[in-house]
Amino acid sequence: MRLVKIVERLLVAIPIMTGVAVIVFFFMRLTPGDPVDIMMGQGGAVSAGEMERLRSEFNLDKPLHEQLAIFLLDLARGDMGNSFTRQRPVAQLIAERLPATIELALGALIFGLLVAFPIGIISAVRQNSLTDRLSMAGAFLGISMPPFWLGILLILIFSVHLKWLPVQGRIGSDVHLTTITGFYVLDSLLTGNREALVSSLRHLVLPSVTLGAAVAAIVARVLRSSMLECLRSDYVKLARAKGVSEFSTVAKHALRNALIPTVTVVGLQVGVLLGGNMIVEAVFGWPGLGRLVVDAIFARDFPLVQGAVMVYAFTFVAANLVVDVLYTYLNPKIEM
Amino acid sequence: MATTTASESIPSWRYVWGVRWRLWRQNALEFWRELHKHPISVAGGVVMVAYVLAALFAEQITWHNPELGSLRNRLLPPAFVAGGSWDFPLGTDAQGRDLYTRIVFGARVSLAVGILSVAISMVVGVALGALAGYRRGRIDGLISRFADLLMAFPFLIFAIGMMAFLGPGFVNLILALTFKGWVEFFRLARGDMIAEGTREYVEAARVTGQKPWRIVVGEMLPNILPTIFVLTTLRIGFMIVTEASLSFLGLGIQPPTPAWGSMVADGRNHLLNAWWVSTMPGLAIVGLVLAINLFGEGLRDILDPRLKLE
Amino acid sequence: MAEPILELRNLTTVFPTRRGEVRAVDAVNLALYPGQILGLVGESGCGKSTVLLSILGLIARPGRITGEVLFDGRDLTKLSNRELRRVRGKEIAMIFQDPLSTLNPAFPVGEQIRESLRLHNMLPGPSFWPLDSSRRRREKERVLQVMEEVGIPAPEARYRAYPHQFSGGMQQRALIAIGLACNPRILLADEPTTALDVTIQAQIVALMKRINQEHGTAIILVTHDLGLAAEFCDHIAVMYAGRIVEIGNVDQVIENPQHPYTQGLLRCIPDLKERSPLQPIPGSVPDLAELPSGCAFGPRCPEFQPVCAKGFFRLQPVAENGQRKAHRSGEVHMARCLRLTAYRIPEDD
Numbered sequence: 001m002r003l004v005k006i007v008e009r010l011l012v013a014i015p016i017m018t019g020v021a022v023i024v025f026f027f028m029r030l031t032p033g034d035p036v037d038i039m040m041g042q043g044g045a046v047s048a049g050e051m052e053r054l055r056s057e058f059n060l061d062k063p064l065h066e067q068l069a070i071f072l073l074d075l076a077r078g079d080m081g082n083s084f085t086r087q088r089p090v091a092q093l094i095a096e097r098l099p100a101t102i103e104l105a106l107g108a109l110i111f112g113l114l115v116a117f118p119i120g121i122i123s124a125v126r127q128n129s130l131t132d133r134l135s136m137a138g139a140f141l142g143i144s145m146p147p148f149w150l151g152i153l154l155i156l157i158f159s160v161h162l163k164w165l166p167v168q169g170r171i172g173s174d175v176h177l178t179t180i181t182g183f184y185v186l187d188s189l190l191t192g193n194r195e196a197l198v199s200s201l202r203h204l205v206l207p208s209v210t211l212g213a214a215v216a217a218i219v220a221r222v223l224r225s226s227m228l229e230c231l232r233s234d235y236v237k238l239a240r241a242k243g244v245s246e247f248s249t250v251a252k253h254a255l256r257n258a259l260i261p262t263v264t265v266v267g268l269q270v271g272v273l274l275g276g277n278m279i280v281e282a283v284f285g286w287p288g289l290g291r292l293v294v295d296a297i298f299a300r301d302f303p304l305v306q307g308a309v310m311v312y313a314f315t316f317v318a319a320n321l322v323v324d325v326l327y328t329y330l331n332p333k334i335e336m
Numbered sequence: 337m338a339t340t341t342a343s344e345s346i347p348s349w350r351y352v353w354g355v356r357w358r359l360w361r362q363n364a365l366e367f368w369r370e371l372h373k374h375p376i377s378v379a380g381g382v383v384m385v386a387y388v389l390a391a392l393f394a395e396q397i398t399w400h401n402p403e404l405g406s407l408r409n410r411l412l413p414p415a416f417v418a419g420g421s422w423d424f425p426l427g428t429d430a431q432g433r434d435l436y437t438r439i440v441f442g443a444r445v446s447l448a449v450g451i452l453s454v455a456i457s458m459v460v461g462v463a464l465g466a467l468a469g470y471r472r473g474r475i476d477g478l479i480s481r482f483a484d485l486l487m488a489f490p491f492l493i494f495a496i497g498m499m500a501f502l503g504p505g506f507v508n509l510i511l512a513l514t515f516k517g518w519v520e521f522f523r524l525a526r527g528d529m530i531a532e533g534t535r536e537y538v539e540a541a542r543v544t545g546q547k548p549w550r551i552v553v554g555e556m557l558p559n560i561l562p563t564i565f566v567l568t569t570l571r572i573g574f575m576i577v578t579e580a581s582l583s584f585l586g587l588g589i590q591p592p593t594p595a596w597g598s599m600v601a602d603g604r605n606h607l608l609n610a611w612w613v614s615t616m617p618g619l620a621i622v623g624l625v626l627a628i629n630l631f632g633e634g635l636r637d638i639l640d641p642r643l644k645l646e
Numbered sequence: 647m648a649e650p651i652l653e654l655r656n657l658t659t660v661f662p663t664r665r666g667e668v669r670a671v672d673a674v675n676l677a678l679y680p681g682q683i684l685g686l687v688g689e690s691g692c693g694k695s696t697v698l699l700s701i702l703g704l705i706a707r708p709g710r711i712t713g714e715v716l717f718d719g720r721d722l723t724k725l726s727n728r729e730l731r732r733v734r735g736k737e738i739a740m741i742f743q744d745p746l747s748t749l750n751p752a753f754p755v756g757e758q759i760r761e762s763l764r765l766h767n768m769l770p771g772p773s774f775w776p777l778d779s780s781r782r783r784r785e786k787e788r789v790l791q792v793m794e795e796v797g798i799p800a801p802e803a804r805y806r807a808y809p810h811q812f813s814g815g816m817q818q819r820a821l822i823a824i825g826l827a828c829n830p831r832i833l834l835a836d837e838p839t840t841a842l843d844v845t846i847q848a849q850i851v852a853l854m855k856r857i858n859q860e861h862g863t864a865i866i867l868v869t870h871d872l873g874l875a876a877e878f879c880d881h882i883a884v885m886y887a888g889r890i891v892e893i894g895n896v897d898q899v900i901e902n903p904q905h906p907y908t909q910g911l912l913r914c915i916p917d918l919k920e921r922s923p924l925q926p927i928p929g930s931v932p933d934l935a936e937l938p939s940g941c942a943f944g945p946r947c948p949e950f951q952p953v954c955a956k957g958f959f960r961l962q963p964v965a966e967n968g969q970r971k972a973h974r975s976g977e978v979h980m981a982r983c984l985r986l987t988a989y990r991i992p993e994d995d
Contacts, residue, residue, distance in 0.1 A: 019485040030501040140633075144626040146577045148584045149600055149618035156611055235750040238742060240704055242762055242824065243735035246727075256752045275492030279581050283604075294585055297500040309497040313489045332752060332808040 009324050013317055018072065020313045024306050025071050031302075080307035085299045090307035094289060098311070099182030100170060101288035104280065105273050107208035112215030112269070119216075120223025120262075124231060125250055135220065142217025147276045151210040151283035158206060165206055168285035172199040207284045211276050215269045222265045226258035233257070260331050267323030274312050370638040377634020383627035391443040398437040400424075403592040405432030411610040427612040429602055435612065438594040439620045445595045446624070449506070450576040453513035458568050460514065461521025462557075468522070469529025470552050480526070483519045491516055495578060499587040509588050513575055524567055528560040562639040569632035573625040580621050596621050650677040650716075651864055652701070652738075652832055657713035659693075659700045665935040670696040672888035673713070675961075678832065683858055683865045685879035685896075687872050687911070691931050693888040694868045698834045702738060703730045717832075736766040739825035743837040745817035749809035755820045756805030759789045762827040789827070796823045797853060815846035819853065826857065833857070833865045839874065851878055872911045876900045881977065884908050887932055887942035890961065894979030904964050904981035906947045941984070954984050962986035 074081070080090035119139075123132040159167040171177065171184055177196040179187050185204065188196035230236065231254050239253045240246075281290030289308055296304040371378055390397060409432035413420040420427060426435040468476040486494070498512035532538065533556070541551045582588035583597025591598060596617040603614030659671040670693045678684050686694040700711050703722060715722040717738065722730065734740075742748040750758060763769060763785045771781030786805065793801035796819040809817055818838060825833055835854065839847040855878065857863055869875055875882050876896060883893040884907060892905040903909045910927040929946040938944055940955035947954065961980040 016485060016488050020488050023485065023489075024497065027497055027501045030498065032503070140629060141622075141626065144573065144629050145622050146580050146584075146597075146618070146625075148581055148597070149614075149621060152600065152604065152607070152614050152618065156607055156615070160607055160611075234742060234744060234747040237704070238740075238748045238821075238824075239750070241702060241734055241740040241742075243731040243733070243765055244761070245731060253750055257750070260752075271490035273490075275490035276581075278492065278496060279584065282585060293496070293500075297496070297587065302501070305497065305500050309489075309493055312493045316490050316493075317488050330752075332754075333810055 005328055006325055009321055013321055016317055017314055020317070021072060021075055021310055022068065024310050024313070025068055027309070028302055028306060075310075080310070081303040083296070083301055083304045085296070085301045085304070090303050093292065093304065094307055094311050096182075097287065097289045097292050100184075100286060101277060101281070101290060103183050103185065103204070104207055104211065104286055104288060105270075105277055107204045108211035108215065108273055108277075108280075109270075110212075111208045112212035112219060113266070115212070115216040116219035116223060120220040121227055121250065121255065123220070123224045124227030124258075127228060132224075136224070139217040139220050142213045145213070147210055147214060148279045148283050150213055151206070151280055154206050154210060155283070166203050170200065170203050170287055171196065172203075175199045207280050207286055210283070211273060211280045214272055214276065215266075218269060218272075219262065219266055223258060223262050226261050227254060230254040230258045256330075260327070263323060263327055263330060267320050267327075270319040270323070271316050274316055367638060371634075374634035374637060377631050377637075380627040380630030380632075380634070383623065384631055387443055387624050387627070388447060390440050391447050394440045394444060398434070398440050400434035400437040402433065402437045402441040402594050405429070405434070407432050409434075411606060411613070413610070414612050414616070417612075426616045427610070429599070429613045430606060430610075435599075435616050438599060439596070439617055442594040442596045442599065442617065442620070443624070445506075445589050445593065446576050446579060446621070449509055449513070449579045449589075450572045453510050453517055453575045453579075454568055454572045456510070456514045457517030457571070458521050458564065461518035461523075462525040462564060464518065465522040465525025465527075466529050466552055466557065469526040470533065470548070470556075472530075476526070479522070483522055486516050486519050489516065492578060492581060495582060496585070496587060499582060504587055504590050506589060509579060509582065512582075513578065517571070517575065520571065521564065521567065524563060525560065528563060529556060532556045532559055566632060566636045566639055569628065569635055573628040573632070576625055576628075577621065648679060651680045651718070652676075652678040652866075653714075653716040654697070654701070655714040655716065657697065657700060657711070657715060659696055659705055659709060659711050661709045663935055668934045669888050670709075670934065671700055674885075674888075674890055676883060676890070676893075678864050678866060680831075680864055681858065681862045682881065683855075683867060683879045685875035685882045686866060686868045686885060687870065687875050687882055688885035689870055689931050691934070692885045693934075694885050695836050696888075697885075698740060698836055698866065698868060701834065702734050702740060703727070704734075732766070735762050735825075735830070736828045737830055738832045738834060739828070739830040740834040740836065741818075741821045741825045741838050744841045745814065745821045746809060746841075748821060749817060751809055754806045754808055755812065756786065756789050756793070756801075756807075759792060759820070759824050759827050760785050762824055763788060766828050768828050789823075792823045792827050793820075796820075796826065797849070798823070814842050815849060818842060818846070818850055822850075822853065822857075826861075826863075829861065830863060833863050834868075835865060836868045837870070838867075840869070840871075847874075854878070872900075872908075873915045884911070887934060887937060889942065889982065891943065891983070892979075892981040893961070894964070895977045898964070898977070898979035902964070902979070904979070904985060905943075905983050906949055907943050908981075910946075910948075941982075949984075951984060957984075959983060959986075 078091055080094070082088065083090050083093055086093060119135045123135045126132055155167055158165045166172070175196050177184060177187055177193055177200075178191055180190055181187055184200035185197065188194075188200055227250075231250070233254075235257075236249055236254055239249045244253065277288070278290035278293060280286065281288045282294055285291070289311065293305060293308040295301075296308065394402075405428065409424065409428050410430055412424050412428040414427040414435075415422045415425045417427075424434045424436070426439065428434055429438070464479055468479050489497075494516045495512045498515060499508060502508040502512065529552075537555060538551060541555055542548075579588055580595070580597035580600075583595040584601045586598065586601065588597060589595035599617035600614045603610065603612075603617075606613050654674055654676040657671055657674045657676075658669060661668045661670060672693070674693075674697060676684070676697075686697060688694050696705070699705055701715050701722065703711070703725070705711055711723050713723065717733070722733065725733070749755065760782075769781060769784045769788060771784070772778045790801045790805065793804065798804055798816060798819050804812070804816075809820070812820060818841075822838075833854075838854070839850050842850065851874070854865060854867075858865055867875065867879060872882075872884075879896055881894065882896050882899045883890050884899070884905065885891065886907050892899060892903065892908045899908060900912070903912055907927070910925075913925040914927065916924060927946055932938060932942060932945070938955065940957055941947070941959060944950050944954045959982045961982050964979040964981060964986060
């Protein structure tokens with residue numbers, strides 16, 4: 001029965017992804033003026049013939065619905081067109097940069113959850129204590145700080161002044177690493193490259209903290225909130241009356257129920273992670289998808305921007321799917 | 337038993353509005369009392385107002401040109417650091433422009449974008465939400481599907497995508513932010529409207545022959561306003577941060593108009609020797625957003641303790 | 647009579663509040679004998695549930711418990727939390743009022759019952775997975791046994807079911823199963839039937855009676871329904887504003903109620919045969935932070951005398967013609983009222 005639900009969610013995801021693609025398709029039509037013109041950077045010394053050729057390459061001479069159909073069919077085949085500035089297929093460029101972005105997102109997520117869970121639980125158990133108040137104040141700060149500024153602040157403190165951590169990049173420029181999966185941490189583990197492991201981890205710290213701070217703040221608050229409610233519930237009363245230890249009561253009986261609304265919120269935070277990802281990559285010079293997009297925007301490389309935005313959205317949809325499935329496992333009332 | 341005619345038993349509009357005024361006054365007094373219990377939130381509100389006033393009277397409280405500077409004055413430190421002066425209280429940037437002045441003028445941009453985008457999002461979202469929530473059926477389905485689709489995009493990605501194609505500028509920024517911004521309001525309004533629709537007074541109003549629009553606007557809407565108001569306050573902070581992020585990337589407000597985000601970006605190249613260029617504008621953002629969030633929290637506590645979860 | 651299995655001596659539970667100290671339980675003395683069913687009766691807020699929670703030491707800070715709770719010769723109020731945990735659920739079990747909210751919605755019912763067994767080491771064996779698989783099997787068998795005993799049909803299928811998939815009566819039976827799993831000597835039942843339909847109520851009451859008879863489990867039943875107590879209990883203690891105002895054998899209290907509050911409660915029970923009009927007790931339960939001086943029931947008492955507001959009455963034995971009349975079980979019927987003190991008022995006939 002659970003399998004049916006999972007398949008159901010998968011099927012629903014397809015029209016959503018199609019819809020996403022359609023919206024992104026219409027993005028390009030937003031540009032005031034001729035897209036090809038803009039891509040060429042108006043006033044470029046390009047012949048009219050060249051422009052015509054480009055126009056037909058981008059199918060701009062065909063009627064709108066035909067363009068859309070071609071666009072979607074190509075997409076289904078994995079073809080997102082060619083990057084204008086780099087003369088290579090967009091899909092390829094994105095695939096090259098994707099592991100870096102995912103590594104950063106995962107790092108941020110792990111950091112965020114590792115921080116949020118203890119804080120959320122302890123704050124709830126010791127409500128109104130100093131720990132609680134400080135944690136909630138910190139959480140408030142966390143959601144009020146723009147990620148780009150936090151990143152710069154951290155660089156200022158840890159890289160410039162204390163010189164503990166590196167400023168930019170993903171790995172030391174003097175370190176050699178053979179990449180297998182594209183995930184530097186994983187690759188250094190797989191190849192037994194200790195120097196690379198240390199270097200890649202050191203480079204991962206500040207960006208992950210920057211990106212994960214907002215997530216940690218929000219998840220901590222939600223977790224605390226639901227824990228408070230669960231700790232006041234009748235079944236916690238029963239657990240204590242049964243003789244369950246205080247630790248088990250909190251960690252097993254209360255937490256299990258508090259996770260249910262929390263997981264939903266974590267799912268929403270993935271969107272924040274993906275969005276903020278662009279900013280953090282720009283701040284830390286992280287060679288991922290975000291950097292690619294920002295460069296592409298300034299270079300007016302529309303196909304690349306289109307492709308990247310779609311990939312981000314698809315990732316978000318996929319992540320929400322995972323969260324949904326997780327939710328059905330956690331909440332016994334959602335079983336068919 | 338005496339019989340009554342219809343015109344005697346249904347209270348007149350004057351009476352009804354008299355009751356409503358007294359109820360409102362009661363609520364307002366209670367609100368005032370509640371406000372006293374949340375000193376931190378009130379402090380947040382005061383800071384917010386301070387920012388707004390500073391933005392409005394920017395010319396009066398600054399003495400330098402926000403967009404033009406002299407290279408003689410480049411990268412001067414703030415007043416409390418060695419080498420600084422009170423003429424440039426927060427220091428200067430790489431082009432010799434006074435940071436304090438730019439920050440104050442930058443408040444105009446941030447507040448304008450934040451408030452305007454949230455206001456438009458709210459109006460559009462609540463209108464659509466009320467429509468969808470009250471009417472249900474195909475309209476609801478259509479709009480909800482579209483909203484779901486928009487929600488498949490992370491907010492910043494969508495905004496960046498739109499800005500990439502629209503091009504930078506104030507109007508485009510507002511457009512990009514509201515295009516996705518209305519969805520949250522829509523969902524809240526729709527959910528609340530559906531819940532309200534099951535309440536008895538709606539049925540009663542319908543039975544007495546009230547026109548549907550009067551019911552929605554006159555009766556139901558006021559009841560869902562508190563939660564909408566809370567969401568509005570919280571979203572302003574979010575929009576301000578988003579605008580700053582876009583400006584940071586160079587996709588938002590263009591130079592030389594001062595915008596906090598682009599100011600932080602400008603300072604990146606000078607982190608080693610002039611940390612204040614990036615730090616000061618950032619502090620301004622944090623101050624404003626923190627104040628807004630604190631105020632919004634308190635508001636939420638007072639108006640709707642149900643809304644404890646984000 | 648044998649020795650009491652549980653004895654409350656001067657049990658007092660106090661909660662400090664902004665408006666002063668609230669004595670939810672005020673100098674309560676109770677004795678429970680093996681195999682007995684004692685009823686604690688009173689309206690909401692009179693402290694009867696708090697008595698049960700105080701017995702198991704489940705009062706959260708800043709509440710304080712003073713007095714003695716003697717169980718098997720040990721004073722439970724002096725035990726550490728760890729030692730108390732060994733008593734809770736095992737020697738003294740508690741069941742609560744609303745089964746749907748008391749059962750943990752995230753875990754299957756069978757697992758929740760099994761938890762008691764594992765917690766108190768009822769079927770010893772290794773503790774860690776996967777070494778404990780045979781122990782789990784034995785525990786599961788015992789759980790099925792208990793489920794059957796409390797009357798849950800098809801226990802094998804229901805073992806893995808979740809609480810929300812059970813009906814109200816089934817849920818309450820599950821709660822009772824949790825309570826019974828470790829064969830406790832005492833069962834504390836806090837309004838177990840209040841949330842249920844009348845027909846299910848009867849079933850649950852019959853179940854508890856059967857448990858009492860077959861296992862010799864002593865029961866303290868807390869309820870606001872005097873009729874239920876009359877039908878089910880051996881002894882009744884009536885509470886008001888944290889104090890016991892009348893106590894005795896069920897025959898004594900029901901047939902010869904002495905305290906005006908008890909009399910009032912009896913009048914509240916609709917009599918299907920006589921069809922007389924209901925006579926509610928005027929007024930409402932007092933705010934424990936602002937108790938009237940003297941007798942707490944005074945403001946609502948039809949027999950109020952000015953002296954009632956001045957004095958604090960102790961529990962006195964009920965006398966008939968100057969003779970203390972004891973029940974055949976040896977119990978003494980006592981009540982806390984002006985009527986029973988030396989100042990006897992001439993009655994109007």
